[in-house]
Amino acid sequence: MGPLIPNGIIPPEWDFVIALLIGIIFGYVLEASGFSSSRKLAGVFYGYDFVVLKVFFTAAVVAVIGIYYLDYLGFIDISKLYIHPTYLWAAIVGGIVMGLGFILGGFCPGTSLCAVAIGKIDAMAYGVGILIGVFIFSEFFSFIQPLFDGSNYGAITLVDTLGISPYWFIFLFSLVAIIAFVISDLVRKKVKKIFY
Amino acid sequence: MSKTYKYKKIIIRRRYRILAAILIILSGGLVLLPKYQKNVGIKPETFLLNLMSPERYISTDFLANSLISKDPSILLIDVRSAKEYSDFSLPNATNIPLSTILKPDNETYLDQDGYKVIFYSNDNFFADQAWLIAKRFGYNNIFVLKGGLNAWFNTILNPEMPKTSDSELEFQKYNTRKAAAMFFGIGAVNTLNSNAATPNIAPKKIILTKTKKKTTGGGC
Incomplete structure (x- = not known):
């Protein structure tokens, strides 16, 4: 049956409508769980609040378990899902830039827009920074292009690279997630509490 | 710490444990x-239904009409060997021998929505096999020329004269077929012999570009 759009069950013309609806819900959930506070987001780097780690790890684990159950029951064809191609060095450099920006600014791009929506001034400055970054990237694109297009490994996944069964990988991944949650909780208890 | 705070803490801790256990x-x-082998393509039930249905057959008269009116939507696929193809083939046909039909390059021809793909061979035997393989993958718009080239020869190029007792309709059909035979390069009807040279027009090669489909583009 699924995925719904590639199989023509939902026509692609609805993409924007669906994107808008999902965006509104996503923004609401981000705001409601306190992700529009840069102090909360940056807490993961200082060890006083691990909610970012917990939320994203939980989202990944729940999504991967759900998708594989749907695939097992025949509701979704995993082979038709989009896998973003791996550009190894571009991903490493981009990850470092993104991480630095995360520590310095206290937002990731999505949460910064969320915070702009509730009127945070630091988030507005962050938004302007994103635009400046986009401008610099575009202007220097011909210099960056070898890195941007280079070391393309195609749409590979960890399961292909490691050659293990996806089901075992998911099981181990869930265990790692739970261990990470426990350890992060222990760290949080050790670190001085910060009120924000 | 108040009593309710402690109580809440215990509840939350228990909730975390339950959630971890669920994960x-x-x-x-x-x-x-238990794992099972997943097959690509359509469901066996649908496949059987398609198999029983004669909808896949296209008559030689229909094909002749389409070729004469230069219908741009038909794509003829010759599933015979390359030698047989070079000896004789229908106008603008593309040669994909049955043994190479699963090559990835050929997928472009079979898996698309723009053309009516018509398989043919000498009879419809090999064309039917090609049709089965393609249908199994769930490709749409694929058809088989009923009777293949033999039927093409017997009905279009060298039609049988109807009996005098036959209906008017049969005679009209015969005349149409004679006209079609002239169109396809057989000079005067009834004088057909095997040495009659068919005009050697270079076949117009239909080249399809691979369009990526059925994957979602996406990203963060």
Whole structure:
């Protein structure tokens, strides 16, 4: 049956409508769980609040378990899902830039827009920074292009690279997630509490 | 610490443990579930229904009409060998021998929505096999020339004269077929012999570009 759009069950013309609806819900959930506070987001780097780690790890684990159950029951064809191609060095450099920006600014791009929506001034400055970054990237694109297009490994996944069964990988991944949650909780208890 | 705070803490801790247990049970379930081989393509029931239906057959008269009116939507696929193809083939046909039909290059011809793909061989035997393979993958718009080239020869190029007792309709059909035979380069009807040279027009090669489909573009 699924995925719904590639199989023509939902026509692609609805993409924007669906994107808008999902965006509104996503923004609401981000705001409601306190992700529009840069102090909360940056807490993961200082060890006083691990909610970012917990939320994203939980989202990944729940999504991967759900998708594989749907695939097992025949509701979704995993082979038709989009896998973003791996550009190894571009991903490493981009990850470092993104991480630095995360520590310095206290937002990731999505949460910064969320915070702009509730009127945070630091988030507005962050938004302007994103635009400046986009401008610099575009202007220097011909210099960056070898890195941007280079070391393309195609749409590979960890399961292909490691050659293990996806089901075992998911099981181990869930265990790692739970261990990470426990350890992060222990760290949080050790670190001085910060009120924000 | 007040009593209610302690109580709440215990409840929350228990909730975390339950959630962690659910995660482990669900992901462990994936490991333990019995695995089965997933097949690509359409369901066996649909395949059988398609198999029973004669809708896949296209008559030689229909094909002749389409070729004469230069219908741009038909794509003729010759599933015979390359030698047989070079000896004789229908106008603008593309040669994909049955043994190479599963080559990835050929997927472009078979898996598309723009053309009516018509398979033919000498009879409809090999064309039917090609049709089965293609249908199994769930490709749409694929057809088989009923009777193949033999039927093409017997009905279009060298039509049989109707009996005098036959209906008017049969005679009209015969005349149409004679006219079609002239169109396809057989000079005067009834004087057909095997040495009659068919005009050697270079076949117009239909080249399809591979369009990526059925994957979602996406990203963060």
